[in-house]
Amino acid sequence: MTRTREDLDRLGVPSGDPSPAPSSAKRFPDGAQYRIEIPSTEGPGAFRTVLDEARNLGVPVHRVSQGSGIMLLTDSEITEMADLGRANGVEVNLFVGPRATFDVGAQAYAPAGKTLGLSLRGSEQLVYAIEDVRRAVDLGIQSVLVSDIGLLAILGKMKRAGNLPENLILKTSVMMAPANAASARVLEDLGATTINVPSDLTIGQLAAIRSAIDAPIDLYVEAPDNLGGFVRHYEVPEFIRVAAPLYVKLGLRNAPDVYPSGTHVEPTVVRLSRERVRRARLVLDRISQYAPNLRISEFNED
Numbered sequence: 251m252t253r254t255r256e257d258l259d260r261l262g263v264p265s266g267d268p269s270p271a272p273s274s275a276k277r278f279p280d281g282a283q284y285r286i287e288i289p290s291t292e293g294p295g296a297f298r299t300v301l302d303e304a305r306n307l308g309v310p311v312h313r314v315s316q317g318s319g320i321m322l323l324t325d326s327e328i329t330e331m332a333d334l335g336r337a338n339g340v341e342v343n344l345f346v347g348p349r350a351t352f353d354v355g356a357q358a359y360a361p362a363g364k365t366l367g368l369s370l371r372g373s374e375q376l377v378y379a380i381e382d383v384r385r386a387v388d389l390g391i392q393s394v395l396v397s398d399i400g401l402l403a404i405l406g407k408m409k410r411a412g413n414l415p416e417n418l419i420l421k422t423s424v425m426m427a428p429a430n431a432a433s434a435r436v437l438e439d440l441g442a443t444t445i446n447v448p449s450d451l452t453i454g455q456l457a458a459i460r461s462a463i464d465a466p467i468d469l470y471v472e473a474p475d476n477l478g479g480f481v482r483h484y485e486v487p488e489f490i491r492v493a494a495p496l497y498v499k500l501g502l503r504n505a506p507d508v509y510p511s512g513t514h515v516e517p518t519v520v521r522l523s524r525e526r527v528r529r530a531r532l533v534l535d536r537i538s539q540y541a542p543n544l545r546i547s548e549f550n551e552d
Contacts, residue, residue: 263432264461267454271492274460282547283494285312286534287468288526289501292316292511293323294330296523301338303527309534311527312547313341313497315395315421318510320382321347325389332390343393343421346401347382348375352510368397368425376401380408387415397423399440406441419443424470424477429455431462438463444497449473449480457492468497472529479503483533487541500529 255265277283288300291314304311314335320328328344335342349368350358353375357363370376379401383394392415396402402422408414424446428434437445446468447459460467469489473480481503482489490496505522508515537544 262462263435264458267452267458268461269454271453271457271488272461273491274457274494276460276464276495278466278495278547280547282545284490284496284498284544285466285547286310286530287313287315287497287499288523288530289315289470289499290317290508290519290526291523292318292508292519293516294327294334295516296519297331297334297342299520299523300527301334301340303524304530307527307531309527309530310546310548311338311340311530313343313393315343315345317345317395318508318512319347319349319352320344320386320391320394321378322510322512325385328386328389328391336390341393341419342391343395343419344386344391345395345423346379346397348378349397350375368423370398370401376404380404383414387418392417393419393421395421395423396442397425399426399437402437402442403440409441421468422446424449424468428459431458434459435462438465444468446470446499449477449482449501453485453488453492456489460493466495466497467493468499469493470499470501471533472501472503474501474505474507475503476507477501483536484540486533487537487544490537490544491541498530498533500526500533502526502529 258265288311291297291300297314300314331342350371353371355371370379405420420441421444422437422442427446427448428437429448434445444466449470471482471486502522502525508519511519
């Protein structure tokens with residue numbers, strides 16, 4: 251294997267998962283090592299609940315993300331979320347709307363075709379997705395969640411050409427999460443500015459990915475059941491040490507899948523949002539107990 255490992259080293263990709271894993275010297279622009287993300291914040295009601303519970307529990311929230319899609323929010327809901335984000339120093343990240351599971355194709359529902367689930371089918375869905383992004387940007391959103399590699403490439407090119415804001419954050423979905431350093435590098439090269447990795451990576455595997463990219467890593471330290479249901483709270487200090495800058499992302503095990511969301515399930519969505527903030531408090535307590543030297547952003551300065 252020596253020749254292959256040497257080839258990888260020459261290409262700037264780690265030739266093995268380091269053990270013991272080295273500490274990351276990379277940081278957020280403010281010098282912090284980690285931030286907190288509350289996912290599945292599906293509308294203004296859930297966002298307000300997140301903010302209220304965060305104040306009650308002393309949880310600094312740096313980003314909320316939404317999963318149902320920009321297309322399932324009204325203009326006024328998007329504007330309200332953007333306003334709440336600006337007023338509270340919280341990044342608002344909205345998922346690009348249409349995807350294979352919204353379409354009429356059947357393969358995304360087949361056992362061997364589930365990897366297609368959040369990709370875009372055909373040029374028409376690609377057009378719809380770009381329109382979704384443009385609508386969100388026009389309404390004040392500065393961060394979008396992308397799950398299709400072609401869309402990521404197009405949005406990256408549009409940013410470089412000046413057709414989208416230069417500061418638009420392109421966050422990649424866990425549904426296209428890179429499981430190795432080379433794949434993560436591809437996403438960053440295409441324009442990803444923050445990259446969601448699989449929730450079941452080892453410390454060494456995380457360290458290898460961090461060595462290959464500069465973009466912040468997003469990691470579910472508690473994963474929804476449909477992503478494996480992992481509850482890895484005690485490992486978070488090590489995650490931060492080796493993978494900084496890291497968004498510590500609180501999903502929720504033993505919870506219903508609410509996508510696509512709407513007023514018909516809003517009471518459930520709100521309750522789940524409140525519990526995700528509580529889970530964040532539990533994780534912050536473990537960090538304080540075991541690694542109080544790790545630095546968290548006081549607020550989102552990006």
